[in-house]
Amino acid sequence: MTAPLLEIRDLHLRAATQRGSAHILRGINLDIGAGRIVGVVGESGSGKSSLALCLLRLLPSNITELSGRMTMAGTELLGLPEAQFAAWRGGRIAMIFQDPMTALNPVFSIGTQLVDVARRRFPALDTKAARARAEAMLGRVGIADPGLRMGAYPHQLSGGMRQRVMIAMALLVQPDLLLADEPTTALDATVEAQIVGLFESLRADFSGSILFISHHLGLVAQLCDDVVVMYGGTVVETGPVGSVCADPRHPYTAALLACELEDAPAENDGSGRLMSIPGDVPDPVVTQAGCVFAPRCALAEAPCEMPQVLRRAPDGRQVACWKAVS
Amino acid sequence: MTSVLRGDTARYIASRVATTLLVIVGAMLLLFALTVLVPGDPASALLGPQATPEYARRFIAEMGLDQPIHVRFFRFFAHLSVGDFGTDVLTGRKVSGIILDVLPYTVILTFGSIGLAVVLGIPLGCLAATRPGTVLDTVLAVGSVAVIAVPGFVVAILLLLVFSIWLDWLPVLGAGRAGDLGDQAVRLILPIVALSIGWVGFIARLVRSSMLDVMGEAYIRTARAYGLPSGMVVFKYALKNACIPTLAVLGLGVGRLLGGAVLVEIVFARPGLGRLVLDAISTRNFPVLQGAVLVVVVLFVMTNLVVDLCYSAIDPRIRRGG
Ligand SMILES: Nc1ncnc2c1ncn2[C@@H]1O[C@H](COP(=O)(O)OP(=O)(O)OP(=O)(O)O)[C@@H](O)[C@H]1O
Ligand SMILES: [Mg+2]
Numbered sequence: 001m002t003a004p005l006l007e008i009r010d011l012h013l014r015a016a017t018q019r020g021s022a023h024i025l026r027g028i029n030l031d032i033g034a035g036r037i038v039g040v041v042g043e044s045g046s047g048k049s050s051l052a053l054c055l056l057r058l059l060p061s062n063i064t065e066l067s068g069r070m071t072m073a074g075t076e077l078l079g080l081p082e083a084q085f086a087a088w089r090g091g092r093i094a095m096i097f098q099d100p101m102t103a104l105n106p107v108f109s110i111g112t113q114l115v116d117v118a119r120r121r122f123p124a125l126d127t128k129a130a131r132a133r134a135e136a137m138l139g140r141v142g143i144a145d146p147g148l149r150m151g152a153y154p155h156q157l158s159g160g161m162r163q164r165v166m167i168a169m170a171l172l173v174q175p176d177l178l179l180a181d182e183p184t185t186a187l188d189a190t191v192e193a194q195i196v197g198l199f200e201s202l203r204a205d206f207s208g209s210i211l212f213i214s215h216h217l218g219l220v221a222q223l224c225d226d227v228v229v230m231y232g233g234t235v236v237e238t239g240p241v242g243s244v245c246a247d248p249r250h251p252y253t254a255a256l257l258a259c260e261l262e263d264a265p266a267e268n269d270g271s272g273r274l275m276s277i278p279g280d281v282p283d284p285v286v287t288q289a290g291c292v293f294a295p296r297c298a299l300a301e302a303p304c305e306m307p308q309v310l311r312r313a314p315d316g317r318q319v320a321c322w323k324a325v326s
Numbered sequence: 327m328t329s330v331l332r333g334d335t336a337r338y339i340a341s342r343v344a345t346t347l348l349v350i351v352g353a354m355l356l357l358f359a360l361t362v363l364v365p366g367d368p369a370s371a372l373l374g375p376q377a378t379p380e381y382a383r384r385f386i387a388e389m390g391l392d393q394p395i396h397v398r399f400f401r402f403f404a405h406l407s408v409g410d411f412g413t414d415v416l417t418g419r420k421v422s423g424i425i426l427d428v429l430p431y432t433v434i435l436t437f438g439s440i441g442l443a444v445v446l447g448i449p450l451g452c453l454a455a456t457r458p459g460t461v462l463d464t465v466l467a468v469g470s471v472a473v474i475a476v477p478g479f480v481v482a483i484l485l486l487l488v489f490s491i492w493l494d495w496l497p498v499l500g501a502g503r504a505g506d507l508g509d510q511a512v513r514l515i516l517p518i519v520a521l522s523i524g525w526v527g528f529i530a531r532l533v534r535s536s537m538l539d540v541m542g543e544a545y546i547r548t549a550r551a552y553g554l555p556s557g558m559v560v561f562k563y564a565l566k567n568a569c570i571p572t573l574a575v576l577g578l579g580v581g582r583l584l585g586g587a588v589l590v591e592i593v594f595a596r597p598g599l600g601r602l603v604l605d606a607i608s609t610r611n612f613p614v615l616q617g618a619v620l621v622v623v624v625l626f627v628m629t630n631l632v633v634d635l636c637y638s639a640i641d642p643r644i645r646r647g648g
Contacts, residue, residue, distance in 0.1 A: 089550065
């Protein structure tokens, strides 16, 4: 395997809350290969959005600690001064947010917003050239009559259209890494399928890597090359998506998969939300000595009270469970 | 789609203009009703008990007060709609001329004050919002609350005492010599400051709070995530959103400002609608009072119309019709 585009090592994120210090990310390790589509799955509250925001260093004001290493193409991102890192946002890293209804500014036209982003990224472009690029990109993401839509305001577009606009914005800056934080969760099922189709079609002409965050393992299996399973602010399992789904080694991954199967068409509420693992995700304010999943794990035994770290198996997959490795 | 958009905008403007006209007609109706409903006989109310019966009769005939009500009603509207407010009983001058003489003083005082409040209030609000919790923010908060709390005429008297009498930097009273623009401008400084200072504080507070709300919105995070320079994020992407509630308040504020202008005009001994209304009340000069009140109403609703149109220019979501 060639050197990954992005290497994250022992990433910790803490925030001050009224109930005490919340340990939101508890030592994340993961690699994103160049040109790979990497899916991140996990229940609500497992820290997926926080991970994406760390990558953009775009964190809320109550964050007290962000430590570890994030190395992208040889540059240590956490060490960069803010003034230098600013160029990475909307430069080599771009993000698509979960809720397209609120992610676009209501009082500026789509065109204005796209042109501002394009010109920030490519200062040599004049407004006319930037408009032409933005218009072409709207066409690329499947918006009919892009010339006219440039003048539209967000409230005049449907949710699916707005998400297409967000995708166009991300592609416009030609990033090396595209972060997509549950880009289809806020959409209804048919529109979701269209947006997933759009992501699939990106393989043909987008050369960067994609970090695709989702609740929904089935979606990740359909779209991604690799999968990262997150739980309680840690990574519990990673590997190529096909082999992880065929042979889940962490009990949490297995439980997620079982839920998806149970959740299949009849009961699926369309949101892909998982409801069937008994118990709750760990509270980030509570420190936990042993395996983060042990309290909900049907297979928990005495050794699970020891901390579990990701270990690499001979086939390259990584699992944070002593049972899987032995 | 563009044509749909234009249609929406046109319909919105048409509906706002129509409501504005309706409000003006409503105000005229109310004024007419007052002339009818004023207790007692209008001539003696206007002329006072000393007038000889003969003079009163002549006056009633001249004013058309002896006509049946529907005739008076049509006359009233016919005259008003061509800008004829009747004749001043005391001086015999046309009321419209009297009003036109003083109108510019009030208009420049009021709109100068709004302008100053906006020009100072918005940047101060942005300044505070981008540094919440700092010493600067606290100082601005205390300053704003202080100037909001002190009534305009108190500020006016204080300014007069300090700058005109004590420091002797600025002229004391009056509007300045006719034709001498420099003198008139200098004499506008204190009245405008007195009238607008509370509004500077008010707008600064308003812009600060709506700016803080807006800065927490997802679309601002988007702008940041795409690395837009912070000046652009604050003054373009956030400010336009934050201006919307401020504009709404400005529309209402014009009414309060016109009210405040009366006091300021009196304290600084300036001519203006405020003085005119006050004098008309104290001399029971009904035609002048009527005309002046109607002009104030028209000024108020027209400003609100302009504010509403600005509103729709800023916020595309309301163009779809109120
Ligand atoms: N600024 C913050 N202050 C305190 N706690 C936070 C903060 N940001 C996130 N958290 C907590 O961290 C945990 C992870 O949040 P995050 O939004 O990253 O989860 P997620 O996996 O994206 O969930 P979802 O699927 O619902 O989007 C949650 O328990 C959340 O309450
Ligand atoms: Mg999330």
